Amino acid sequence: xxxxxxxxxxxxxxxxxxxxxxxxxxxxxxxxxxxxxxxxxxxxxxxxxxxxxxxxxxxxxxxxxxxxxxxxxxxxxxxxxxxxxxxxxxxxxxxxxxxxxxxxxxxxxxxxxxxxxxxxxxxxxxxxxxxxxxxxxxxxxxxxxxxxxxxxxxxxxxxxxxxxxxxxxxxxxxxxxxxxxxxxxxxxxxxxxxxxxxxxxxxxxxxxxxxxxxxxxxxxxxxxxxxxxxxxxxxxxxxxxxxxxxxxxxxxxxxxxxxxxxxxxxxxxxxxxxxxxxxxxxxxxxxxxxxxxxxxxxxxxxxxxxxxxxxxxxxxxxxxxxxxxxxxxxxxxxxxxxxxxxxxxxxxxxxxxxxxxxxxxxxxxxxxxxxxxxxxxxxxxxxxxxxxxxxxxxxxxxxxxxxxxxxxxxxxxxxxxxxxxxxxxxxxxx
Amino acid sequence: xxxxxxxxxxxxxxxxxxxxxxxxxxxxxxxxxxxxxxxxxxxxxxxxxxxxxxxxxxxxxxxxxxxxxxxxxxxxxxxxxxxxxxxxxxxxxxxxxxxxxxxxxxxxxxxxxxxxxxxxxxxxxxxxxxxxxxxxxxxx
Numbered sequence: 001x002x003x004x005x006x007x008x009x010x011x012x013x014x015x016x017x018x019x020x021x022x023x024x025x026x027x028x029x030x031x032x033x034x035x036x037x038x039x040x041x042x043x044x045x046x047x048x049x050x051x052x053x054x055x056x057x058x059x060x061x062x063x064x065x066x067x068x069x070x071x072x073x074x075x076x077x078x079x080x081x082x083x084x085x086x087x088x089x090x091x092x093x094x095x096x097x098x099x100x101x102x103x104x105x106x107x108x109x110x111x112x113x114x115x116x117x118x119x120x121x122x123x124x125x126x127x128x129x130x131x132x133x134x135x136x137x138x139x140x141x142x143x144x145x146x147x148x149x150x151x152x153x154x155x156x157x158x159x160x161x162x163x164x165x166x167x168x169x170x171x172x173x174x175x176x177x178x179x180x181x182x183x184x185x186x187x188x189x190x191x192x193x194x195x196x197x198x199x200x201x202x203x204x205x206x207x208x209x210x211x212x213x214x215x216x217x218x219x220x221x222x223x224x225x226x227x228x229x230x231x232x233x234x235x236x237x238x239x240x241x242x243x244x245x246x247x248x249x250x251x252x253x254x255x256x257x258x259x260x261x262x263x264x265x266x267x268x269x270x271x272x273x274x275x276x277x278x279x280x281x282x283x284x285x286x287x288x289x290x291x292x293x294x295x296x297x298x299x300x301x302x303x304x305x306x307x308x309x310x311x312x313x314x315x316x317x318x319x320x321x322x323x324x325x326x327x328x329x330x331x332x333x334x335x336x337x338x339x340x341x342x343x344x345x346x347x348x349x350x351x352x353x354x355x356x357x358x359x360x361x362x363x364x365x366x367x368x369x370x371x372x373x374x375x376x377x378x379x380x381x382x383x384x385x386x387x388x389x390x391x392x393x394x395x396x397x398x399x400x401x402x403x404x405x406x407x408x409x410x411x412x413x414x415x416x417x418x419x420x421x422x423x424x425x426x427x428x429x430x
Numbered sequence: 431x432x433x434x435x436x437x438x439x440x441x442x443x444x445x446x447x448x449x450x451x452x453x454x455x456x457x458x459x460x461x462x463x464x465x466x467x468x469x470x471x472x473x474x475x476x477x478x479x480x481x482x483x484x485x486x487x488x489x490x491x492x493x494x495x496x497x498x499x500x501x502x503x504x505x506x507x508x509x510x511x512x513x514x515x516x517x518x519x520x521x522x523x524x525x526x527x528x529x530x531x532x533x534x535x536x537x538x539x540x541x542x543x544x545x546x547x548x549x550x551x552x553x554x555x556x557x558x559x560x561x562x563x564x565x566x567x568x569x570x
Contacts, residue, residue, distance in 0.1 A: 163477075180433050214478065226511075230457065242470050320499040321522040326440070328530065332434040335494050369493050370487060380556050382482055 011058065013183050014065045020098060022146035029279050031106055037283035041184060042111035043256065044249040047308060049188040060102045062183055066175035066196075067101035068094060070168055073200050083209040086164070093165055096147040097149070100155035100274055101171045104176060107131030109273070110287045114253040117339035118260045122332060123273040127238035128157055133276060167217040170219040172371035173203065176276050181235055188243050192235045199228045204376055206383050219386065221377040230392045233370050233392050237396050240368050250365065251310045251405050256287070260303040261343070263294055304408075311361060315419045319400040325428045334400065334430075338364040341430070348426045349404070353414065359407040362423070367398035368375065432491050440491055441500065441519065441527045442537055449519040452506075453552070454489065457517065458560040460547050461488055461495035467562040468486045468543045476563055482556060483563045492517065500526060 007019040011318050019027070023169040028031050032076050035057035071094045079087035107195075109115035120126060132153045141150055151160065160166040164398065168175060178196060185192040202225035206332030207215030219225040263269045274280040291302035304310065317323050319334070326334075334341050345362040353360065374383040387394040388413075404419055415424070443460065447491070461481045462528050463544060465469040476483040495501040500523035506515045537554065547555065 243563075320497060321526070322499050326498065327434075328437040328526065329434040331494070331498055332432050332437050333431050335491065367497075372484075372489060380558075381555050382455070382556060385454070387511055387515070391505060391513055393512060394505050394515060397493065397497060 003408075011061055011065070013179070013186060014061050015059060017065050020095060020146070020171060020254045021062075021218055021229035022095065022099060022143055023102060025146075026143065027154055031134050032057075033196055035106060038108055038110055038112060038286065039284055040112060040125070040180070041188070042114040042249075042268065043252045044188075044243065044246065045304065045309075046306070047249040048078045048246050049243070049249075051189050052187040052322065053186065054183060054187045056108055057103045059180055059183055060105060062179035063104060063169075063175050064098045066178055067168060069098040070175060070203060071097060072199065074203060074205065078205055083205065083211045084198065084217060085212055086205050088423060089162060089165070089212055089305055093151070095268060096151050096163065097155065099143075099147050100152045103131065103135055103152060104156045104169060105131070106134050108281075108284055109282045111256065114256050115260065115287075118257055118264070118341070118401070119424075121261065121272050122264050122270050130279070133154055134280070138276065138280065156346055161211050162215065164207070164212070164215040171217060172373045173217055173219070177236065178232075181239055184239060184243060185235070190239075190242070192238065194228060194231045194235060196366055198224070198233060202228060206374055206376055216374060216375040216383075218376060218383060220403075223377045225375065226390050229386055230390055233393055233396055236370065245365055245367075247313065247403075248308075248310060250363070251306050251313065251361075251401075254363050254405065255301055255305055255311055255360050257339075258346070258361055259291060259298055260287075260355060263291075263298055266294060268294060309408055312408055313403060314360075314400065314413060315404035315408050315416055315421075315423065317402050318422060322395065324402070324424055327430075330427065330430050334364060338366050338400070342429050344430060345423070345426060348430070349419075352422055352426065353412070354358075359410050359423075360419075361405045363403040363405065365401045365403055369398040432487055436491055438530050439470065439472055439496070439537060439540075440488075440495060440529065441523060443544065444501065444519045444523070445527045445531075446515060446541045447548060449516075450516065450526065452516045454492075456555060457492065458484055458488060458534050459555040461485065461560050462543070463547060463555070464540070464543055464558040465565070467558075468539060470537060470540055471544070478560075478563070482560045485511075487547055492554055495523070496560050499523075517552075528542060 007024045008016055009019060009140045010016050036055050038056045040054045040056055041052040041305050071090050075087045075090040075380050078090065083197055109119045109127065116127060135149060135153055152162040155166055158166045160171040167173065170176065182196065183191065202220045202222065204220055204271055205215050206218040219229055272278045288302050288306065292296040312313045332390065342364045346358060346360065349360050349362055350357055373386040375386055375389065380409040402423060404423065406413055435559055436534045459473065461472055462476055463475070463545065465472040474485040496503045497522055502518050502520050506514045508514050523548045531532065550558065
């Protein structure tokens with residue numbers, strides 16, 4: 001370990017960062033390098049945001065850096081407040097938390113979230129489950145010299161025995177969000193920001209030192225904390241509306257998802273998701289080359305995405321019971337997997353209109369509402385929820401919309417009213 | 431994991447309260463007590479931190495039902511910078527609940543359990559939820 005030279009890199013968000021020794025050890029590994037070839041915002045950088053060419057690697061670096069920063073802030077603070085066990089746990093787990101921050105997205109498929117549903121359909125695994133497999137099986141075992149690899153996996157999966165540690169990586173105030181909001185906003189060219197250091201000063205651990213297994217990451221009970229958290233959540237919500245769910249990119253992502261699903265039986269596609277050695281070579285560029293190699297409809301859609309020839313939106317309707325009759329079963333399915341319901345509806349709509357597979361694509365877009373954040377104030381024996389103190393937080397709700405897109409070469413497209421009427425019938429039958 | 435039984439039960443819970451429940455904490459604690467003490471088949475998982483049992487899945491489902499316009503959320507000011515969130519079945523929510531009650535065997539002892547719980551004040555509910563769930567923290 002001592003023979004490794006100190007290494008630094010510069011980052012547009014965090015500034016100069018010294019790489020921990022364990023990262024110097026693994027930075028040339030295939031699984032690590034692969035993250036440099038997966039764009040953080042996937043197809044959005046090809047369609048709507050040409051500046052957004054940053055990658056999962058740089059997001060991992062930023063998340064790692066912030067994990068360390070949170071520990072450096074919280075450990076002495078908890079020590080000063082007499083929570084010595086909590087402070088010790090934080091210090092002892094600093095490298096583990098930083099590793100979890102860096103590695104949390106190592107299981108992402110090409111174009112990031114664009115292939116999440118395809119990955120789950122073909123491999124039966126989420127990107128978090130794939131991350132576990134890669135970390136445990138494909139990274140050098142001597143990482144144990146620096147941190148507990150099993151605990152890294154637990155942190156990423158939100159299953160650490162100490163929830164306050166898990167929620168630093170995976171929770172309502174996690175460093176993942178702190179990094180991706182600032183990083184994505186910077187790269188798409190939106191000057192959204194919040195004062196990170198000021199916000200982190202409000203972070204605290206709620207609970208008692210004697211039972212760390214019941215402690216949780218929360219915020220101070222102060223105006224500073226509430227107002228900064230409101231700003232953070234408003235930016236988070238805005239990024240979903242203006243960037244993550246922006247329409248043209250979203251259509252391109254759905255085109256990619258459907259063309260991959262169309263060829264899910266083709267070994268050239270399926271083996272990328274089912275064989276780990278293939279997955280480690282499967283990056284953004286490889287997707288297009290495989291689709292081109294398959295030819296036919298696959299290369300046609302691949303070319304359309306690259307030349308910005310996208311499906312056309314033909315329906316946008318809020319998805320609720322005033323617009324569509326929905327059974328409790330369907331409501332639960334939509335909550336559990338909107339992509340799976342979108343897929344069923346796409347199939348049903350093309351059948352009903354007697355069209356070829358995926359000439360029409362149905363897409364349920366789910367707005368996000370924030371997970372609950374608790375503050376350091378007790379009422380009725382419980383820590384109070386931030387929304388109880390903030391009407392702004394309470395007002396951030398996630399609505400759902402049903403979108404329908406159509407192949408740009410299709411003629412005789414039914415009217416919007418007819419498509420809506422077909423979708424109403426089909427949703428009533430699902 | 432949220433099941434359609436959970437969706438039906440949340441609507442039924444509101445129905446048993448004559449369509450309206452005041453406050454998120456009350457919903458959380460009642461569902462917890464109904465699940466653990468009265469064996470009402472809610473699938474929501476509860477976690478215990480220092481503040482006692484809490485289910486993020488339950489809150490997510492309620493937010494969803496609000497988004498689906500089956501439940502209406504009203505924010506009530508309870509003092510300076512303090513708010514309570516009340517929930518009421520909408521007309522569409524009542525229609526679906528009627529259908530649930532007609533087509534399934536419903537949940538026979540839900541109403542009687544709810545009648546007992548609605549007489550308890552919030553601090554008693556919190557205490558009971560901690561005791562019944564076995565998720566009581568060591569020194570909260």
